[in-house]
Amino acid sequence: MQLTFYTDYSLRVLIYLGMHPGEQITIKELSAAYGISYNHLVKVVHHLGQKGYVHTIRGKSGGMRLGKPADEIVIGEVVRQTEPHMDLLECFEEQTNTCPIAAACALKHVFYQARKAFVDVLDSYTLADVLGNRVRLEQILAKKHHAPSQIDF
Numbered sequence: 016m017q018l019t020f021y022t023d024y025s026l027r028v029l030i031y032l033g034m035h036p037g038e039q040i041t042i043k044e045l046s047a048a049y050g051i052s053y054n055h056l057v058k059v060v061h062h063l064g065q066k067g068y069v070h071t072i073r074g075k076s077g078g079m080r081l082g083k084p085a086d087e088i089v090i091g092e093v094v095r096q097t098e099p100h101m102d103l104l105e106c107f108e109e110q111t112n113t114c115p116i117a118a119a120c121a122l123k124h125v126f127y128q129a130r131k132a133f134v135d136v137l138d139s140y141t142l143a144d145v146l147g148n149r150v151r152l153e154q155i156l157a158k159k160h161h162a163p164s165q166i167d168f
Contacts, residue, residue, distance in 0.1 A: 016133070022097040024051055024059045029068060029093065033085045033146045034153060039078030048156050066096055085146060091137030103130055 027049055032040055042060055046053045060079060063069040070082040081088070095101070102108050103126045106117040117123065146152075 016103055018094065019098060020055075021059060022094055024049075024055060025063060025093060025097045026090070027051070028056065028059055028063060029081070029088060029142050030145065030152065031156075032069065032079065032081045033088075033142050034149050034156075035080075036085070037080065039072065039076075039080055041078045062097070068093065081142075084143075086141050086143035088142040089138055090140045090142065090145065091134050094137055095134070101130055101134070 028045060031045055031048060042053060042056045045051070045056050045060075060069055060071065064071045064079070064082070067082045068088055069079050071077070071079045100108070104114075104123055106112045106114045106120065106123050107126075114120070
């Protein structure tokens with residue numbers, strides 16, 4: 016199973032904002048830090064704002080910051096709100112299922128349990144938990160952001 020880029024980017028936005036509590040961060044700054052398209056991040060930030068994870072301020076001196084404390088942002092909740100579905104098998108979606116053995120197959124129950132275990136683990140962590148290595152994260156992003164260009168000597 017692989018999460019979508021949308022979910023990945025959503026989590027990265029929250030991590031970056033969590034690393035800079037109280038600061039106003041711009042989408043341009045996020046884009047540069049992660050090397051992610053500005054336009055993709057606009058959509059992600061808009062959605063996170065609608066869900067209350069991010070507080071945005073429009074205008075020339077605008078930006079964003081976390082919409083609630085990092086210890087109140089549950090990773091599993093964010094994933095469920097950003098993933099289009101958590102269907103591991105075709106048969107998870109009854110309306111589009113074409114598997115001929117779905118009615119008798121016990122394998123789907125194994126995958127239901129696996130999905131539940133996956134989500135249960137994600138629900139046991141908050142953004143604050145994943146910011147425990149904040150110093151190392153800042154070092155990595157600082158190196159990436161301040162890497163010399165090819166014309167620097």
